[in-house]
Amino acid sequence: MVGSDDLNLNRRDLMVGAGACAAMPAMPGTAKAQPGPDGNPVEFQVSLTVNGKSHTRNVDTRTTLLDLLRENLHLTGTKKGCDHGQCGACTVIVDGRRINSCLTLAVMQEGSSVTTIEGLGQPDNLHPMQAAFIKHDGYQCGYCTPGQICSSVAMLEEIKAGIPSHVTADLLAPVQPTETEMRERMSGNICRCGAYSNIVEAITEVVERQG
Amino acid sequence: MKAFTYERVSSPAQAVAAVARNPGAKFIAGGTNLLDLMKLQIETPTHLVDINSLKLDGIEATPEGGLRIGALMRNTDLAADERIRRDYGVLSRALLAGASGQLRNRATTAGNLLQRTRCPYFYDTAHPCNKREPGSGCSALDGVSRQLGVVGVSEACIATNPSDMAVAMRALDATIETVDADGKTRAIPIAEFHRLPGDTPHVETVLDPGELITAVTLPPPVGGKQVYRKVRDRASYAFALVSVAAIVQPDGTGRVALGGVAHKPWRIEGADAELSRGAKAAAAALLADAKPTRDNAFKLPLVERTIATVLTEARA
Numbered sequence: 001m002v003g004s005d006d007l008n009l010n011r012r013d014l015m016v017g018a019g020a021c022a023a024m025p026a027m028p029g030t031a032k033a034q035p036g037p038d039g040n041p042v043e044f045q046v047s048l049t050v051n052g053k054s055h056t057r058n059v060d061t062r063t064t065l066l067d068l069l070r071e072n073l074h075l076t077g078t079k080k081g082c083d084h085g086q087c088g089a090c091t092v093i094v095d096g097r098r099i100n101s102c103l104t105l106a107v108m109q110e111g112s113s114v115t116t117i118e119g120l121g122q123p124d125n126l127h128p129m130q131a132a133f134i135k136h137d138g139y140q141c142g143y144c145t146p147g148q149i150c151s152s153v154a155m156l157e158e159i160k161a162g163i164p165s166h167v168t169a170d171l172l173a174p175v176q177p178t179e180t181e182m183r184e185r186m187s188g189n190i191c192r193c194g195a196y197s198n199i200v201e202a203i204t205e206v207v208e209r210q211g
Numbered sequence: 212m213k214a215f216t217y218e219r220v221s222s223p224a225q226a227v228a229a230v231a232r233n234p235g236a237k238f239i240a241g242g243t244n245l246l247d248l249m250k251l252q253i254e255t256p257t258h259l260v261d262i263n264s265l266k267l268d269g270i271e272a273t274p275e276g277g278l279r280i281g282a283l284m285r286n287t288d289l290a291a292d293e294r295i296r297r298d299y300g301v302l303s304r305a306l307l308a309g310a311s312g313q314l315r316n317r318a319t320t321a322g323n324l325l326q327r328t329r330c331p332y333f334y335d336t337a338h339p340c341n342k343r344e345p346g347s348g349c350s351a352l353d354g355v356s357r358q359l360g361v362v363g364v365s366e367a368c369i370a371t372n373p374s375d376m377a378v379a380m381r382a383l384d385a386t387i388e389t390v391d392a393d394g395k396t397r398a399i400p401i402a403e404f405h406r407l408p409g410d411t412p413h414v415e416t417v418l419d420p421g422e423l424i425t426a427v428t429l430p431p432p433v434g435g436k437q438v439y440r441k442v443r444d445r446a447s448y449a450f451a452l453v454s455v456a457a458i459v460q461p462d463g464t465g466r467v468a469l470g471g472v473a474h475k476p477w478r479i480e481g482a483d484a485e486l487s488r489g490a491k492a493a494a495a496a497l498l499a500d501a502k503p504t505r506d507n508a509f510k511l512p513l514v515e516r517t518i519a520t521v522l523t524e525a526r527a
Binding site (some may be wrong): 040041042044060061062064083084085088091097098099100103104105107108110151154155158161162163164165166168171172183184185186187188 | 212214215216217219239242243246247250259261263287290291296297300303304307308310311312313314316317446447448
């Protein structure tokens, strides 16, 4: 039988418990403080450049680049989808290459130069890829869109750099930005609304404009 | 994710010393597999040694006429290297068949060799798994095993090695170079690098604790028509049900290695000898000791048909 003391919650304990419950939805999936090797979370300093601006932060070592961008720098354009590198919603460009920001630690990006959707263009100064996505309706709910756009921009640079893909017929010939190539190269970005055909049209327009 | 301490190192000697100093430490390079598993608390290192500044990201010619690939070379850069594309096409093709553009930009050569299985029970901490918790049992034996191994399996584990790159490297007879905490180096033929599950499926390679991969070397080019064919549930960004890496010479002789069927890249030298007799003979030699489950018995005919397709392509 439960002793009466166990049931004697005072008002303060009750409010602390309720507060903890209420706070949980406000921080989905961010690194939670758990005892470190010595019983405490571990902080480490990292300096990096995001969209041309330098930042130095002390972060819990568990902080991913994605969480640093969203929770510390408040750049919430980059989205958290699966948090396991499977959906591509968190795609950003680091030192010219697109990566999943959920699968790298912030502290591993010391000295890196990061470009997020906010750095590609702004509402009154859109990147051509952003404008093309709007024109061709390359989204429905829009959640995957920042990742799709960052991925598209870096993907075209990969083609220009001559990096082959799974569908490149001849490994020794120059790579062409065909629809087949673009679809294969964008397979790391999932769109659950299924806006794929419009996304391809948007990217194709940017390719054609670039000549 | 469990809390951990972190440090950056700038030389292989510092890296192995840092891991030797810290029980529970792990190297981290690309991190695309390790961080995924740390989020699920399947991997719980107490200290991470960041080796990204080790300058092992180049590729150079060896005196023997082959290539020495730095352990930290990213999958994208390795697949795109002109010498790899020209002389080791099967490796380029295998890399490009794996993962997504974003992941290939981060994933490294050594990390790819060390990636853990994608068996769903390894990932599901609510189920027993001998690889995750030695001695707890294998949920896959009587579970959903469509994706899992058919050869070299044991009563303790039927997981597969998920790498595409390693299958091509097996066909190319690559060698893995390492250094340990005492500074001792060794060269491990890829045939001996990954272990079969046996009674200890949690021990996946012959690396000693704290041993660091520094490079992978390829022998001089062997020519031939080089093909990598991956069969999977969708056209891109999925793990193999079956994959075939083949190098076929004009006289019909060659080499063949399989992915998606075993705990390691699967190659039987006796099957190479059968290759000139056709897909049926080669598949029979490769799968002679197969023990499929009801769910994955389809992989046996699929291997033969995939080899047949590859031979047709190679001889075209």
